[in-house]
Amino acid sequence: MDTKTKLKHALADELNLPELKEATFDDDAPLFGQGLGLDSLDAVELVIVIQKHFGVEIKDMDESRSAFASINALAAYIDQRLAA
Amino acid sequence: MKPVRIHGIGVAGGFGTGRQAFEKALESGLPPPSLRVDLAALEAFQPARTLRRMDSFSRLALLGAHLALEDAGLEPKGQDGLGLIIASGHGATVTTAHALLDSMLAGDAFTSPIHFANSMHNACAANISLLMGATGPNLTVSQFDLSVPSALLTAHRWLREGRVERLLFGAVDEHSDLLEHLWRRQRGESQDPMRPLATRVESARPGEGAAFFLLSTKEETAPVYAAFESVTVGRGAPVIPSSPLRVLGADGRVELGKTYGAMAEGARIACFTPHYGSFPASPAFDMAAAALMLRRGHAFASPQGEANDTESTVLAADEALGTQGLSCLTWVPEGFGVVDLAISA
Numbered sequence: 343m344d345t346k347t348k349l350k351h352a353l354a355d356e357l358n359l360p361e362l363k364e365a366t367f368d369d370d371a372p373l374f375g376q377g378l379g380l381d382s383l384d385a386v387e388l389v390i391v392i393q394k395h396f397g398v399e400i401k402d403m404d405e406s407r408s409a410f411a412s413i414n415a416l417a418a419y420i421d422q423r424l425a426a
Numbered sequence: 427m428k429p430v431r432i433h434g435i436g437v438a439g440g441f442g443t444g445r446q447a448f449e450k451a452l453e454s455g456l457p458p459p460s461l462r463v464d465l466a467a468l469e470a471f472q473p474a475r476t477l478r479r480m481d482s483f484s485r486l487a488l489l490g491a492h493l494a495l496e497d498a499g500l501e502p503k504g505q506d507g508l509g510l511i512i513a514s515g516h517g518a519t520v521t522t523a524h525a526l527l528d529s530m531l532a533g534d535a536f537t538s539p540i541h542f543a544n545s546m547h548n549a550c551a552a553n554i555s556l557l558m559g560a561t562g563p564n565l566t567v568s569q570f571d572l573s574v575p576s577a578l579l580t581a582h583r584w585l586r587e588g589r590v591e592r593l594l595f596g597a598v599d600e601h602s603d604l605l606e607h608l609w610r611r612q613r614g615e616s617q618d619p620m621r622p623l624a625t626r627v628e629s630a631r632p633g634e635g636a637a638f639f640l641l642s643t644k645e646e647t648a649p650v651y652a653a654f655e656s657v658t659v660g661r662g663a664p665v666i667p668s669s670p671l672r673v674l675g676a677d678g679r680v681e682l683g684k685t686y687g688a689m690a691e692g693a694r695i696a697c698f699t700p701h702y703g704s705f706p707a708s709p710a711f712d713m714a715a716a717a718l719m720l721r722r723g724h725a726f727a728s729p730q731g732e733a734n735d736t737e738s739t740v741l742a743a744d745e746a747l748g749t750q751g752l753s754c755l756t757w758v759p760e761g762f763g764v765v766d767l768a769i770s771a
Contacts, residue, residue, distance in 0.1 A: 356538070357478070357540075358477075358478045358479070359478070360474075379475075383479075383539060383540065386539050387538060387539060387540055390535070390536055390537075390538060390539075393535075393536065394532065394536055
């Protein structure tokens with residue numbers, strides 16, 4: 343399973359967002375605000391889910407801001423960190 | 427003092443969802459094959475997105491709350507001044523176990539803030555109050571098997587004191603993998619039907635469910651099911667109620683059989699636990715069944731009533747109750763609870 347698919351499944355299950363598993367979901371849609379509609383509590387949850395499922399720790403707020411832009415951005419960020 | 431009356435009943439259990447489903451099961455006298463609750467009915471009341479952060483325990487309670495308000499003809503929003511009291515013996519075991527396991531296995535940094543928030547004692551009551559705009563006081567009472575009578579004692583007092591005029595009282599407990607594991611370790615696995623009135627044999631089966639009631643001292647437009655005469659909670663030897671009509675909370679646990687036998691002595695009794703199973707919130711279902719019987723004026727048949735080995739007479743299906751009230755009895759080694767209900771004038 344590629345990183346993006348694994349990420350979408352993890353977020354769908356942990357954040358109770360079944361729409362992430364739908365084929366029609368736009369992977370470039372913003373995760374926060376308009377788009378998926380996540381908020382600051384979800385941001386904390388996201389950090390934990392990513393560390394738990396991928397072993398990637400997000401500490402830098404500037405990095406996380408761009409990484410949390412969309413599913414595609416987050417998957418790319420995880421791949422980049424895993425390759426480093 | 428104004429009487430405290432039951433105007434709405436919202437129940438969800440293995441028998442199905444809603445007061446009508448419960449009444450149908452009671453009339454049939456046939457317990458359901460499964461004692462688990464299907465939460466799908468909640469979608470009719472709340473959009474999935476609203477429920478996203480709510481755990482299964484809160485969802486189960488929310489379903490009961492919606493059903494009770496609907497039964498009372500009240501809107502599930504803008505309930506200014508509505509009080510809320512929830513009774514639960516186990517609480518949110520699925521969420522709490524999840525949060526604790528994450529913390530123990532991976533460290534505090536891995537504990538989900540959403541699971542942690544939902545594992546808080548009063549989280550479920552807070553969720554319901556927020557969604558329904560219930561601005562009255564809210565409280566969660568946990569006293570294991572005596573949670574229902576203990577919480578009801580407070581609910582009754584709030585209403586009698588005029589602290590609130592309307593109150594949503596609910597009892598909820600969910601089954602979980604953790605509880606199933608503990609149940610099997612303690613009691614083994616039984617496929618036999620529950621025979622709670624056969625007091626010398628073990629026949630308990632774990633259940634789950636939510637039973638909510640709209641209680642009020644106001645003149646409501648919704649019909650009255652029953653009124654409260656008294657609520658008693660105590661320790662030591664149980665107070666045997668004066669009413670000869672009793673609904674026993676016996677649930678097939680053999681260690682409780684002897685005392686339930688003593689409570690039944692010389693009385694006309696009923697016991698409905700096979701419809702919902704054994705769990706700490708089940709006395710609220712006893713109360714729902716008693717209130718429904720009082721309103722219709724006739725008894726429901728007790729499942730497996732023919733197995734009765736107590737010195738008592740089991741009420742027959744459709745037997746007339748007369749004008750007497752009903753006492754709902756809960757007894758465990760830690761204490762007892764007696765809820766006396768009367769036909770409302």
